[in-house]
Amino acid sequence: MIEVVTGNEQILKAYGLEGSGCSLPAGQVGGDFFEFIACDQRTVFAVIGDVMGKGFRAARLMATIRHMLRECIRINPHPLEVVRRLNKVGGHELRKCGAFATLCLLCYDGITRRLSCVNAGHHPPLLLSDGKVKVARCRGVALGLLEDYLGSGVEEFFLAPGDAVVLYTDGLVEACGPSAQRYGLERLKEIVRLQDGTDADKMKQNILSDLETFTHGFPQKDDVTLVVMKVTGKGGKRDGD
């Protein structure tokens, strides 16, 4: 497994996948986060989330949630169980601070190329396959808002080589240019559609550069976090790349 972490960026090459993500904070430190978490020789998790609020408090809560997430995966890696348990333990921490966190958890099996998604109040991922973009349907209530996690369950996809998955936070689709118009989901879907055949890191760069074109460097209210995963076609190797 190759994992490169540079500042706010992370690149993963393993499990027949390429993953590339980055987080761009707006002003003071916010609560956005993303991570690739190796589970075993065939399974990797990708997670994106956003803890309510700004500054030190949000950053501290975010660190707690990330730590708890790893623990939950270690105890029982079934994606729905991970989110249920995280809502129990992490939700308690969040409620103590009057906060909540959104989270989308993906689990990819490099042997079967099965992608499982569970959503807790986050924007669902986009899937690019054969030049078509689909919005996943998984929904759920954000962590910490209710005692027990409530959501639509696990949504599964079987990916083919060349398919890509895009995770993002609200800061991306809500980003505004000088005209106060939002970047929006439709523009994001369109730029993702045009990335057929592009590798994960380049896809991420192209999306961010389209966002930059749209915003004209206008200062944003919220962090922007973006993660792209792409099936390289080398899945099936138990030890990854």
Add this chain to the structure above:
Amino acid sequence: MEIRVRQKEGMAILEVEGELDFSNVEQLQQEIQRRPEEVVEIDLQGLRFIDSSGAGMLLSQARDLYRQGRTLRIVRIPDHIREDLEVIGFFRVLEILKTNPNA
């Protein structure tokens, strides 16, 4: 953000205009907490932006009022804000809190 308060038949109507975010969320929270009326209605027609701190505060105030046997009603939500709130499960939570404020 600007808050205009009106009273109508035992109900307080708080009209919120502008942007509700972590920098001013306490202002609206204090206004809601100050109201003695049984029903507090938050009119969001003039709201241009809400962040997660704003959404979280509204849900925690709704929970507090329901626990007291009172009601927090959120009305005239602009479409783009409704969509943002929908993503986090805001309306599902409101619905559940109505019947079980300790959920």
